[in-house]
Amino acid sequence: ACPDFAVSGYSVPGVPGTLHFCHNEYVAWGMTYGSADTQDLFAERFRENADGLEYEFRGAWRPAEILREEIHVRGAASVTSEVVITHHGPIIAGDPRKGQAIAISDPGLIEGTPWADAARDAMRARSVEDLHQAFARWNDRVNNYAVTDVHGCFGYLHEGRIPVREAANGWLAVPGWSGEHEWQGYIPHAELPKAIDPATGYAITCNQRVTGSDYPYYVGLVFSPDYRARRIQTRILELAKGTATPEAMGHIHAERVSLPAQVFTRALLAIEPPDADCVQALDLLRQWDCRMDRDQVQPTIYAQTRALLGYHIAQHLFGDDALTLLAEAGGDAHWRLITLQTTLAIERGDTALLPPGQTWSQALTEALTGALAALKEALGDDMSQWSWGRLHCTRPQHPFSVVFPEAASFLDPPSLPVHGDGDTPLAGSYAFDDFTVTGLSVNRYIFDPSDWTRSRWIAPLGASGHPASPHYADQAQLWADVEFIPQLWDWQEIRDRAETTQHLVPLEG
Structure with a gap:
């Protein structure tokens, strides 16, 4: 707090202000990557x-x-x-x-903006409209913002500078000497995608595409599929009027039903099991609700089978280069596209991704057989012990533990089993060859503009970056369990509950 404003949220070390995931006295905003193509x-x-x-x-x-x-x-x-x-x-x-x-x-390399002023003005905002105008000077990266204010306004903002040019620029390197692919300025701030007070009564952003084919500007080629957004929409529409409480929002944060798993499981249950192991695995999948729960066995079978099928397709498409392509920098993007196109192809019965003459039934049977063999080797013969959490874990690593491995046990936060995957609102994505979590929610928060003291949040580790602090990773288990702690707002309560107080004294002269 200061004479100009009071704000509670997350900051970036060394950068002034709270840029994202925060609220002041009037406005709240949360951020996720906008996926706009700005380079x-x-x-x-x-x-x-x-x-x-x-x-x-x-x-x-x-x-x-x-x-x-x-x-x-x-x-x-x-x-x-x-x-x-x-x-x-x-x-x-x-x-x-x-x-x-x-x-x-890149907009930031060619011509910067006073983005620090944008952050300052956002912290001073008194309405969603004020916040939108503050971000007019935000440059790059382009972000999705879920926004609301104490006046009852809410919605979605897509903020940042996106160059105006043809979509051809997004596919390959274009000739720089011809002058045919030059940028024509930036999309006007007033024309960036947004949805303020939508008639639906809700706004959802999960990195999915935010413009339709009628939008007059090129924004980008690759966005996350809408599986996560659709599950959140379903959960919101299930709420009775007046029940959208912080507790109900916490349950939506924990949503882990996978829509691709529903498609994949239906296809698997249609195959003819070749052996007793496959019979047992399919019996388990038949009882599954497609929740990627860390304590269930079925997510493990599904994920391993899907991974082997995806790699089979990658080998067919890219031959001997498949492993190199997927393992190098940027390979995760290729893998996401392969798994997405596989799900869509299975759903519509299109075998174009498969080797000539192969059916989905044959490919799925081979993938399931190989998956069960791999899981036996990794987790033992007892299928009932193959819980998802044994493979799907966080493994945070302090940057210095690579340089000083003898101190890794002190520097590295604990590894924990977690729910979800890359297709569930409770995010927990991973690479093509390992189920260690590499993509997750960097924090979770629930803001209540009707009473800021009812707001909740949680961080994946803790409030301190110092390994010796008791608050270095004391939120990790709560985060893994999808629980929340109060986001304190009342200054008297903050003073009463404070463990320590820091005084920042400016140098004289």
């Missing part, structure tokens, strides 16, 4: 002559900007890096001095 790659042509390094644009040659940065390396000689910049942005691949290279265009 383009441009293939540039270069030449060297007496005037230095130049690049081609619309038949003329322009001087390239060159910066030389010295990077100091501990225990070794310093390294000098040359950064070449065109009007599209800095070169990130290739060698300009050999004639060709790739530049990246």
